[in-house]
Amino acid sequence: xxxxxxxxxxxxxxxxxxxxxxxxxxxxxxxxxxxxxxxxxxxxxxxxxxxxxxxxxxxxxxxxxxxxxxxxxxxxxxxxxxxxxxxxxxxxxxxxxxxxxxxxxxxxxxxxxxxxxxxxxxxxxxxxxxxxxxx
Numbered sequence: 579x580x581x582x583x584x585x586x587x588x589x590x591x592x593x594x595x596x597x598x599x600x601x602x603x604x605x606x607x608x609x610x611x612x613x614x615x616x617x618x619x620x621x622x623x624x625x626x627x628x629x630x631x632x633x634x635x636x637x638x639x640x641x642x643x644x645x646x647x648x649x650x651x652x653x654x655x656x657x658x659x660x661x662x663x664x665x666x667x668x669x670x671x672x673x674x675x676x677x678x679x680x681x682x683x684x685x686x687x688x689x690x691x692x693x694x695x696x697x698x699x700x701x702x703x704x705x706x707x708x709x710x711x712x713x
Contacts, residue, residue, distance in 0.1 A: 582681060582688035583697050585622075591615040591687060594646040596639040599625065600689075603696045604676075611678055611695075612641060613687065616660035620680045620687050623663050624695065627651040628673030649675070 586598055597614040604624055610633055613622040625633045634651040635641050643650040648666060649658040656670035663675030679690040691697055 582690055585687045585689050588682050588685050588687055591620050597641050599639050601698045603698055605694055620682055622678040622680050622689055624676040627656055628670040629654055629656045
């Protein structure tokens with residue numbers, strides 16, 4: 579498994595609350611992912627419906643239905659089991675959300691990149707501009 583990437587403090591993921599949305603690369607293409615806490619466990623998935631490859635949140639970070647029981651796609655109503663990402667109803671058939679491995683330790687949540695899912699590389703912080711060179 580790749581090196582863990584710090585995602586957030588554990589306290590940022592409230593039980594059945596708003597998800598934390600974060601940027602990833604999936605197959606080297608920009609994508610979004612989300613992490614939420616369900617039944618005491620932090621879980622994360624790529625923010626892409628199995629039925630139609632589109633982001634699923636109703637508004638940023640809102641993935642659960644009104645009863646806070648299922649992850650629900652805002653486009654066609656596909657419903658997924660939060661514990662494992664499997665489709666439980668709607669047009670997603672026997673599909674399953676793409677899971678991202680998480681670990682909680684020392685009050686922090688970490689995610690693990692995989693072969694297909696990588697962190698977005700950020701440029702080094704901007705410092706002083708390079709000094710001009712003479713011809």
